[in-house]
Amino acid sequence: MDGSLPARATRTTCPYCGVGCGVRATPDGRGGATIEGDADHPANRGRLCSKGAALGETLGLADRLLHPEVRGKRASWDAALDAVAEGFTRALDRLGPEGVALYVSGQLLTEDYYAANKLAKGVLGTGNIDSNSRLCMASAVAAHRRAFGEDVVPGTYDDLDQADLLVLVGSNLAWCHPVLFQRAMAAKAARPDMRIVVIDPRRTATCEGADLHLPIAPGSDVALFAALLVHLDAHGCGDARYIADHTQGLAETLAAARMIAAEAPALTGLPATQLEHFCELWAMTPRVVTLWSQGVNQSSAGTDKANAIINAHLFTGRIGRPGMGPFSVTGQPNAMGGRETGALATMLAGHLEWDAPGEHAALADFWGLPRLATGPGLKAVDLFEALGAGSIGALWVMATNPAVSLPAGDAVRGALAAAPFLVVSETTRRADTAAYAHIRLPALAWGEKDGTVTNSERVISRQRAFMPWPGEARPDWWAVAQVAARLGHADAFAWSGPAAIFREHAAVTGLARPASRAFDISGLAARSDADYAAMPPTRWPVPASGPATERFFADGNVPAGRARLVPTLFRAPHAQPDAAFPLRLLTGRLRDQWHTMTRTGSVPRLMAHAPEPVLTLHPDDEPALPDGSLVRADTPAGSAVLRLARDAGQRRGTAFAPMHWTAQFAPAARINAALIAATDPLSGQPELKHTPLRVSPYAAAWHGFLLMPQSGGADLAAWCAVTPLEGGAWRHEFAGPESPAEAFARLRALLPAEEWVVLEDPVAGVFRAAALARGALAGFVAVAPAALLPPRDWLAALMTSGVLAPADRAALLVGRRADGPPPSPMVCACHGVTVATIVGCGAADVAGVGAATRAGTGCGSCRPEIATLLAREFA
Template identity: 50%
Template sequence: MTQAAAAITVRTTCPYCGVGCGILATPQADGSVAIAGDPGHPANFGRLCSKGTALGETLSLTDRLLRPRIEGREAHWDEALDLVAGRFREAIQAFGPDSVAIYGSGQLLTEDYYVANKLMKGFVGSANIDTNSRLCMASSVAGHKRAFGSDTVPGNYEDLEAADLVVLVGSNLAWCHPVLHQRLLAAKARRPQMRIMLIDPRRTVSAELTDLHLPIQPDGDIALFVGLLRHLAAAGAATDFASKYVVGTDGAVAAAAAWDIARVTEATGLAPTDLETFYRWFAETERVVTVYSQGVNQSATGTDKVNAIINCHLLTGRIGRPGMGPFSVTGQPNAMGGREVGGLANMLAAHMDFSPETIERVGRFWKAERMAETPGLGAVDLFAAMAAGRIKAVWIMGTNPVVSMPDADAVRDALKACPFVVVSDMTERTDSAQLAHVLLPAAPWGEKDGTVTNSERRISRQRAFLAPAGQAKPDWWIITQVARRMGFGAAFPYETPAEIFAEHARLSGFENEGRRDFDISGLLGENYDLLEPVQWPVREKSVERLFADGGFYTPDGKARMLPIEPPPVLNPAPGRMVLNTGRVRDHWHTMTRTGKTARLSAHYAEPFVEIHPEDARRLNIRKASLVRLARGDSETVVRALLSERQRKGSVFAPMHWTGQFASKGRIDALVAAKVDPVSAQPALKMSEVTVEPWRTSLYGFFVALERPRLDTDYWAWAPAPRGTRGELAWRAEPADWSAWIGERFHLDAKTKMSSVGDPRSGRRSFAGIRHGQLVFALFVSPDPVPVAREWIVGQLSVEKVDGLKILAGRPGADMPDSGPIVCACHAVGRNVIREAIRRGCPDVDAVGAATKAGTNCGACRTEIASLIRSEAILT
């Protein structure tokens, strides 16, 4: 790369969550890329979270898929594309259009999504194209459409800053949307009278700086908001807005009449005084924003939860004006963009549904040869149809359903049984890619152009700043080439993403005349390369606010309030606990990108289950021991994290770990494939599982310059700054440790191995040193290994190590142990933060001044606040 090329900074958009942060990417002369937040982007104004800050560390070619592969062998693009087109065409001819399917991803750009949707619904003639957005946003879509007549998110990020009460419902904003959370906390710092409250079964880090936390019973949200509706009606909080612009008010209020405080208390497990406080705050505060995410959507009653929330805002007219409204925050960078082009199986492009009128309209616009006339299969039903033999060919794009889908073992088996599986991805090392007959190298973030739409309806450009690696191609190009080979070339003439975007914009305005919410026809004629972030709708006449004066997208222009009936209280069967799945701060989905960087792996380096200490004592589960979670024939083995943040009777486990990173960490294998009847979104938050100790005779921890061969009964590994790290466990101790180590670690004759053991405790340590540098260290113990892990990991980067200290597993008194990493940006450990607190740092800013923790992205500030609180309790 030349020095001239290194000087160019490209404005692009982050590929992680739905906040949609602007990024400044500057390729460097040494081949690296400097990443910074874009101060001019209205989503983040220069802020980035830990994941965004570390994006430059995820761009290596390690594990990249660089050439097409057919049955494991490298192939030319023409051969691979011909095969995909031919096998899809053969399946359609023999079994009909519904025998093929596409399963996409919120990682796709809007242009990719548009072309895939057009191919399936307009020319294959099947709506069997769904997306992993079904797993996170489908209930919100359904709730919006029932209430507003359209999938419209009415709010803006500025509303969170302008509100006097922000209610977080089933949203760990601090970890899952950190930049938005930092904007919220900054607003509260400017206006301390602002109230923030959290409704969540767990006391997540988002609760640390809130005014009230309601530790609600799982699935108690509907009862809570139905009770709120009753209270608002009784308190006279209904406004003229409801009488002018809403229908169904009387029926919704009547359905809520029986839900007094006593009944809501029983259904939610909340204290009556806390309920009364919440209801009073909501009733007396005009500027209220209710932010909800996966804790609401990922439920068998998710759509009703969404409408129960919206009902309260419609009754009080708290919608469409600054500082108020229901606000769905999306989990993926382009979940909303996918919805705009019909990426869900029950939608057509440009926010149109499957009505005879819209089918005819879209077909006429596309000059479609064979329009799909009915909705296709949602994600769960799609893989069930595959298992039943009805899907003969499937194309998976940029996602990993063998890990992320509910009942993930059944999904894996369905893919194994499918006659033809195609996977387009940046890597061949995903659990799903391992089952593909054809692998197509898709260009990842940094190598392709397009647009994405964030949670506030803001379209931003994602621009390439790297040349495609190997033979990688953008997804829209791959889909277009297959479409042409299937005989649909005239409808797929695209040579640039700008051409696709222009067609997408034309369709959004086609025969619209203000009747549909999604309209970006006002962008036609704009320079695609120079497109600035912009919120839709963008018509000839701009629209500042949606729904402030009605104008809903229903036949009569009025919103709908629905009568909502709370479900029965969730009571797990005897001997079972409720499993709540979710995310951690520094990892993203199935770790295809974040799993490459040591910095993001340091906070949580292996899969875990969070369990209340009282439940742990009852089940004889010790701190840091291994735990077996099971449902039916599916099981996982994960580390026990005892925490009073966790509600008794339920457990929490993150969904990120795959078969590539852990032996038995695929947590969604335990999730039942139960879906919401309206949205078809699976209930990923509330499966029943058994929880018990996983019996092992020996635990282990290792660091090594090269990843060893991992074949123990339990293993989990993560990258380290100069190598790898990992946790191990054995059912039976190896007979010969020297032979076992020699067969698995990459040692040579120049490596000197030493060991030390304690016969009484059963602990042993092994280390290999070459020319003064640590090659590997292995620590084993009958109990969870008590070593200073972050210090040991750091020794891989030391030019000349002290072998005795390595074998001891901890530094001497002159080299304090920093402890587990809390601040990923500056690698600040828990012990360093605690020491700063003990020396007199009274608040988060003071800790930051002393240690730098929390001074970059801010995502760890709530965790620092928690440490301050815990130290205050101890003293």
């Protein structure tokens, strides 16, 4: 294994969402890289979103974990791996296979996933290996398996270009999968008759490109699609031949839908006329794609929601043909790879089944590991509850941050703190989970590791290394193989590199044939190392014999013989609002952030669009709470404190909070600590979008902010939010219970200064101080009893401007020059364009704004926001 690489352009794959965009990365010789979209990759055709475009800014080694650590002290790899093997051996001796577990991630490469699953199920003999993908797409997997007999995504991205109707269900595509959104917008521009419908309780950025928005009541998707199925049947839209030849279960499915459909207006909160309009539009448009994401999956009824969508497509035969089909898009770059390798508690490798005759035995024999687990293990939420109960004696967490991402987050942190033996493989010290580890193993990051990922349309792409291995960081699969060797199974893990693992993984998909199975890449099992290195994007299946198929389910090509229409039931979200908790909390993602911010949180321009954690309410909900104030969000499970924002696009009775903030950036705003741990009974996916909520003022004696050249940490006040700024400075927002004078004195002491410019008004509780060094601004602190504080942006810019001009120095305590522009929020992260610049450029449409300011001409994910600004300006 060689950690050195030449400085040249390398084709690789983006590590963010499940779109799986191709990237061309060229090291810049200074520890970073220039990034551009790969025009030849079928997923994105050269497009990148704001996060992907900023990947070159995430490659620094600040806060990297570069050496193994045992009990907080640096150790050799041999010592750390010995300790891992010993810890798992002790747990096996004490608790058996049920007492050990791995928790892995869609951030892993397929080869890492395969190695981890083989270790867990084959060596440790436990089904207790689950992935953070359980939090994003497990309900889709369960629905696919019920409907198709296997986890198979029927659609491809080309269908978005060809559909006449695109229905987006619980998917803010513009922010969460921006490249697909831009592709859909391009298709609509080319074919103006194309229609887009968004089904979402919130009016998101995606709605700006839609012809119809259905703001359904949270959790009511099954009712909506039951009404659609009944409408399709009543109007003769069923494909009788397809139903008869290729499906089963119609009678009971229609009977279940009829029981719900009459109540659909009341259950969804939509007018009957609006429901009828949607059903007619769907019925009269043969080429329809229904695309869904976390708004469907992250629910205690997520599997039924997904099956209700699939039922409509099976009933009409609108599946597997160009421009039509149900389409689940995944949240992570390799969620699909984890499903393929069996790195979920409910699956075996290669889509093999525990209860299929001969398949378990075939895998045990192929691996030469007779202790192969004989049944499913604990899913994510159950796994961490078992850890908290003392039933798990050893846990290995890889490339994920469950201390932040799981519901009932404080209970999860308690379980991690009490774990008898916890191993964490990580790239960064900033992951909250790493703080609890007994052993920390330094993993390779994107740009350093080498392997494959599979995107939402079943395309396997290479993720190639273009940066050297830093410190003693090593591949995850290598660490797994080393532990397996210490447990007596060196031969079964004696891989020379990722190509060898991929060949073995591909061979597994050919086991137990001729059983009908869609996932088959056995035709790739004989690829040489050179072929693997050069492998182009490749959609499965790739069988060793017989023809490959580009599409499933059309013209009778149903892998399991017959697809199944599945009766679905309307089940209200697990916990309902009541007098004590009258609102409903929805969570989700921001445009420029990724998961728990361990990568994107260090990039100033990705933090600029939303620098603080915000709770959004409809203007009519809790009207006594001032916009911009700090509020306490309490639920039956816990609480968080966030900045209040108002949005008329928020459905009344609901609140929205982003899921990204961690203890590293805003510890009191960890919203998942307030989410109940209800799960879908079939998929085990947690209900991350339906927690009863009450909102109240956050009692603070003072508010303030601190600008300084480095991060002071997020523990400087009872409430704190930390943000990196362009030029290297850091912004800290605060609130706390002590007196303003005490807070000011404490925070001012953190700033180095040769000279001070100070305002102190103890009676009013207003304090401001600018720290100067050699005539330049070295820091600034402001404290007041209320949240009305000087603007930050101009002061932050001054910290990198050198010696202050007299006019700037005179205006320091005000926060802006009298002749300067007022502060303006960032809109375009790619080109740093603000609201004021957009509104003031004189253009009347999005294209004109792009020509004048470049806003919206990068990734394009800000284009809906620009359109909204222009509509407001020219209303």
